[in-house]
Every structure is written in C-alpha cells, then in structure tokens.
Amino acid sequence: MRAMVYRGPYKIRVEDKQMPSIEHSNDAIIRVTKAAVCGSDLHLYHGMMPDTRVGMTFGHEFVGVVHEVGASVRSLKPGDRVMVPANIYCGSCFYCARGLYSNCHNVNANATAAGALYGYSHTVGGYDGGQAEYVRVPFADVGPSVIPEWLDDEDALMMTDALATGYFGAQLGEITEGDTVVVFGAGPVGLFAAKSAWFMGAGRVIVIDHLNYRLEKARTFAHAETYNFVEIDDIVVHLKRATDYFGADVAIDAVGAEADGNVIQHVTAAKLKLQGGSPVALNWAIDSVRKGGVISVMGAYGPIYSAIKFGDAMNKGLTLRMNQAPMKRQWPRLLEHIKAGYLKPNEIVTHRFPLEDIAEAYHVFSAKLDGCIKPVIIVGDQ
Ligand SMILES: [Zn+2]
Numbered sequence: 263m264r265a266m267v268y269r270g271p272y273k274i275r276v277e278d279k280q281m282p283s284i285e286h287s288n289d290a291i292i293r294v295t296k297a298a299v300c301g302s303d304l305h306l307y308h309g310m311m312p313d314t315r316v317g318m319t320f321g322h323e324f325v326g327v328v329h330e331v332g333a334s335v336r337s338l339k340p341g342d343r344v345m346v347p348a349n350i351y352c353g354s355c356f357y358c359a360r361g362l363y364s365n366c367h368n369v370n371a372n373a374t375a376a377g378a379l380y381g382y383s384h385t386v387g388g389y390d391g392g393q394a395e396y397v398r399v400p401f402a403d404v405g406p407s408v409i410p411e412w413l414d415d416e417d418a419l420m421m422t423d424a425l426a427t428g429y430f431g432a433q434l435g436e437i438t439e440g441d442t443v444v445v446f447g448a449g450p451v452g453l454f455a456a457k458s459a460w461f462m463g464a465g466r467v468i469v470i471d472h473l474n475y476r477l478e479k480a481r482t483f484a485h486a487e488t489y490n491f492v493e494i495d496d497i498v499v500h501l502k503r504a505t506d507y508f509g510a511d512v513a514i515d516a517v518g519a520e521a522d523g524n525v526i527q528h529v530t531a532a533k534l535k536l537q538g539g540s541p542v543a544l545n546w547a548i549d550s551v552r553k554g555g556v557i558s559v560m561g562a563y564g565p566i567y568s569a570i571k572f573g574d575a576m577n578k579g580l581t582l583r584m585n586q587a588p589m590k591r592q593w594p595r596l597l598e599h600i601k602a603g604y605l606k607p608n609e610i611v612t613h614r615f616p617l618e619d620i621a622e623a624y625h626v627f628s629a630k631l632d633g634c635i636k637p638v639i640i641v642g643d644q
C-alpha cells in the first residue's frame with residue numbers, strides 16, 4: 263500500500279509499505295478515505311517529540327471504510343463507513359471504565375504516564391497511523407463508530423480529534439453562565455474551543471494568536487473578539503485592561519509546546535530541547551486569568567519539564583485542568599450540536615491534498631502558507 267513515511271525532521275515521503283494485517287482477534291483493518299494533518303503532527307515533523315522513529319506513518323485523524331475485521335469483532339463489518347478516535351484504548355481498564363480513554367493503562371508498553379495515539383511517537387505507543395491507504399485499528403469494538411448517514415466524511419474527520427479536543431478544552435474550563443473565556447491559539451483546536459465555549463454559556467469569548475488570517479477565522483467561525491499579540495505591547499496587561507483589571511474567568515491553552523512569543527523559551531525548548539516545550543501560552547494564561555480562575559490545557563507538551571510559572575498559579579488559587587482529550591466521550595453531544603445546525607466542523611478546512619502530495623501539505627501547514635488552517639488528505643479514489 264501507499265503510506266506517508268517519516269524520514270527525519272522535515273522529511274516526509276510517500277512510499278510503498280507492507281499492508282497492515284489482523285494481529286489480534288479484535289483488530290480491524292480500515293481503508294482510509296480521508297485523513298487530516300494535525301498541529302501535533304507538526305511537533306513530530308519538526309523533530310520536537312522524543313522517540314519519533316524513522317519509518318513511522320503519522321496520522322491520528324482519519325475516517326474510512328472497514329476492510330477486514332478479526333474473529334471477535336461484533337460492532338463493525340466490512341463496508342461500514344467509520345470514524346476512528348485518535349486515542350487507542352482498551353475500554354475495560356481502571357481508566358477506561360472512568361471514561362479516561364486517553365489514559366488507558368493497557369495500550370502503551372513504553373510509558374506509564376501516557377496512553378496511546380495512532381501515528382505518533384513511541385512515547386504514546388508507536389502505532390502506525392492513518393495517513394496511508396490502510397491502517398490497523400486495535401480494539402475495533404471499542405474505538406471506532408459507524409458514521410451516521412447524515413454526517414459528511416469531513417465533518418466526521420474533525421470529530422476524531424480537533425473538534426473533540428476543542429470541545430473538551432472548553433469543558434475542562436468549567437465554564438459557567440456569563441464567564442469571560444480567553445483562548446490562546448487560533449488553530450483548529452483553539453477555534454473549536456472558542457466555538458464550544460459559547461455552547462457552555464460563556465458571556466464573552468476572546469481569542470489570541472499572532473496570525474491575522476486565523477484571527478479572522480476566529481471572528482467569522484467562532485464569533486470571538488480577537489487580539490494579535492504581536493501588535494500589542496504586552497498581551498497580559500492588555501487582557502487585564504480589557505476585563506476591568508480583573509482577568510478572564512477561564513483561560514484555555516490551545517497552543518502547547520511550540521508557542522512563539524518568548525525567545526528564551528523558544529530557544530531552550532525548540533532549539534536546545536532543555537524543556538518539554540515552550541509554555542509561553544500557558545504562562546500567559548496563568549497571568550491573565552483572574553484569581554481563583556480556571557486554566558484548561560490540551561495543547562501538546564513533551565514528557566520532560568517545562569518552565570511554568572507555578573508560584574503565580576499557586577498564589578492566585580488557580581485550578582489547572584488538563585489531559586489529552588478522550589475523543590469518543592465528546593461524540594454524542596457533538597453529534598447533537600452538528601445535527602441541530604449549531605456547528606459545521608469542516609468550515610475550518612482550508613486545504614485538500616491527495617496522499618501523494620502529503621509532503622506539500624506538511625510544508626504548507628507548517629510554514630502557515632496560503633492561509634492554511636486545516637489540511638485534509640484525500641486517500642484513494644473517492
Ligand atoms: Zn490531532
């Protein structure tokens with residue numbers, strides 16, 4: 263089969279690769295029809311994530327058609343159109359029983375801190391992903407769902423991570439009626455978090471980024487008030503001023519490890535790899551939220567420490583809530599919102615590339631060329 267293959271930082275190829283096969287009776291093989299490139303794939307592409315191995319196929323956002331199922335699979339059959347959550351999880355361990363699918367204890371032999379994802383570094387299991395013609399899906403009775411007939415492939419594709427993660431980020435913020443919510447990062451996850459904040463009763467939603475075309479999307483798609491931190495002297499002071507010197511009630515970090523905006527953080531994290539990421543956005547969140555406020559983090563960070571303003575967070579009595587999103591937990595409510603017409607997820611898709619051109623997709627997305635917000639990869643004949 264044809265598959266995206268990682269050959270080192272900034273080196274993405276499409277190569278012939280061995281077809282995946284059923285390795286366990288609860289596996290399924292999915293023929294991928296659409297995949298997406300995620301902001302967190304860019305951390306891999308940039309060589310930011312430890313133990314990202316040459317030869318890996320990336321891609322934790324994909325939808326497709328069931329090609330083959332193992333002997334014990336009951337909920338899927340060949341021909342079903344399915345969406346597959348980014349997390350791989352067993353469905354029955356201590357964590358899965360509590361809905362903490364991203365913290366599953368049975369799927370990642372390499373680490374006790376993290377569960378598993380498709381197509382990511384070996385720190386989250388080292389499973390090949392869906393930027394390929396076919397992918398092996400373990401625990402096929404647990405993760406994938408048949409896509410409802412009324413739902414487009416691209417809308418379903420957004421549910422596999424970006425939309426579910428954005429919604430989860432807003433949920434972690436414990437938003438109550440009338441709250442002021444500030445979202446750092448106007449990428450796909452930040453846009454979906456901002457949109458979701460309204461569903462949860464926010465009275466005011468503010469989005470911060472440095473790319474004007476993305477802030478424009480935050481205004482039109484998420485109806486948010488926006489500020490470009492590059493055009494403002496001190497974004498924290500600005501946010502204080504904009505909230506009667508109180509601060510926002512809730513701050514959401516939808517940026518993660520590769521935040522720009524502070525040279526020392528960027529050099530120690532991105533260049534020297536002395537930190538698990540440059541937590542500029544998280545520190546802005548800590549500084550700009552009011553005392554007793556809530557900070558939600560679902561931007562991706564690496565496994566080693568980051569220089570976070572912990573003392574300030576403590577003295578302000580903040581609540582910090584964070585996790586990788588358990589995608590499927592968000593699906594029932596998201597389907598209701600989409601069906602009711604409150605949300606059209608693929609409005610954030612700006613680019614579509616065939617699988618053979620996936621290197622171009624990574625380049626355009628990484629370099630933020632041509633107004634790129636979310637690239638989708640079209641696999642095979644549609
Ligand atoms: Zn993703």
Ligand SMILES: [Zn+2]
Pocket residue numbers: 351352353354355356357358359365366367368
């Ligand atoms: Zn589990």
